Amino acid sequence: MYNFFANNVMLKYHFHKRKAVGKRLFFGLFTILVINVMSGCIPQKETVYLQDHAKDKKYNNPYNDLTSITERYILKPNDLLYIQVTTSNPKLSEFFNVSRSTSGGSQLNQSLYTYLIDDSMCIDFPFVGKVDLSNCTLEQAREKLEKILQPMVSDAHVKVRLANDTFVILGEVASPGRIDMGKEQITIFEAIALAGDIKTFGKRKEIKIIRPEGDGYKTFYVDITDKNIVGSDEYYIYPNDLIYVRPMKAKSFGIGETFSFGLISSVLAIYLTIRAITQ
Structure with missing residues (x-):
């Protein structure tokens, strides 16, 4: 009779112990799930x-x-300008687009048409010399060049844009x-x-x-x-x-796109499992 009672008590003890272990395992796995979800989230806002x-x-x-x-950009020192002059006389245009005669009829090399704005906000334009472009937008620079060329070429059309x-x-x-x-x-x-x-x-x-x-x-x-x-x-x-x-x-904190929470989760899962079984 005593042995039966003792065995019954032991069975109940092991049952409750296993139940407690199960609860701890469930809590551990639930904690891991929450960590994974929360750690991988960035607020939508x-x-x-x-x-x-x-x-x-x-x-x-x-x-x-x-x-x-429209035309809000103000030219600055070290800007590179692409400038091309077009006239009704192709031969006359060559004087201002000096690189055109060296292209050999092939595709034009844009870099040969660029002009650097120096520290004094000037460019050195062929047959004109120094042209001050201080406080000019691209449109104002174009208008200024056309005005300067007017006495020499009445029908000059100037194209100006940034090369950089x-x-x-x-x-x-x-x-x-x-x-x-x-x-x-x-x-x-x-x-x-x-x-x-x-x-x-x-x-x-x-x-x-x-x-x-x-x-x-x-x-x-x-x-x-x-x-x-x-x-x-x-x-x-x-x-x-x-x-x-x-x-x-x-x-x-070491969290990046290539950072894996899987490693931490695995280590934590093993730890919680061992702890739950051994307690």
């Missing part, structure tokens, strides 16, 4: 573009309203580096698209832009999750801009 931030009662639009966008229309983008983007714009000004979203978009851990709310301006640099930040940026001065990127996309704090 940090990654979605063009949100309506006006819902925040304390929100004020930090961006300056855009008055106009590039920007630099660094940080958490797919393809950092110097990128050709293809035109004098593009939007911040076009610039990001040309760089292959921002990586998962790129901070979209504080994109830093450093812009050459006059004798110095202008630095400002844009939030591309805010739809109010559209139509503002800060919406556009100009030649020689430097764009920096900083990483989120999560990446500084």
Whole structure:
């Protein structure tokens, strides 16, 4: 009778022990699942573009309203200009497009038509000499050259555009580096698209832009999750801009796109399993 009672007590003890082990295993696995889900998540408000931030009662639009966008870029020292003069007399045009006679009838070499703006904001134009382009846009530079050529060539048509229309983008983007714009000004979203978009851990709310301006640099930040940026001065990127996309704090803790939580989960699972069995 005593042995039967003792065996019954032991069976109940092992049953309750196994039940407790099962609970600990379930709790451990549930904890691992929660860690995996939470650690791999970045709040949607940090990654979605063009949100309506006006819902925040304390929100004020930090961006300056855009008055106009056409020809806003002001020429700067070290800019390269592509300049071509066309007249009704091809022979006369050759005097101003000096490289045309050396092309041998082949495709024109654009680099031979470029003119560097020096530190005094002047270019050295054939048969004209120094031309001051201080505070000029591309359109104003074109008009100025046509006016200078007017006494020599009454029907001169001048084409002027930037030959160095590039920007630099660094940080958490797919393809950092110097990128050709293809035109004098593009939007911040076009610039990001040309760089292959921002990586998962790129901070979209504080994109830093450093812009050459006059004798110095202008630095400002844009939030591309805010739809109010559209139509503002800060919406556009100009030649020689430097764009920096900083990483989120999560990446500084060793969390990155190539970081695997599977390893941590496996180690934690083994640890919890051993602990549950041995206790």
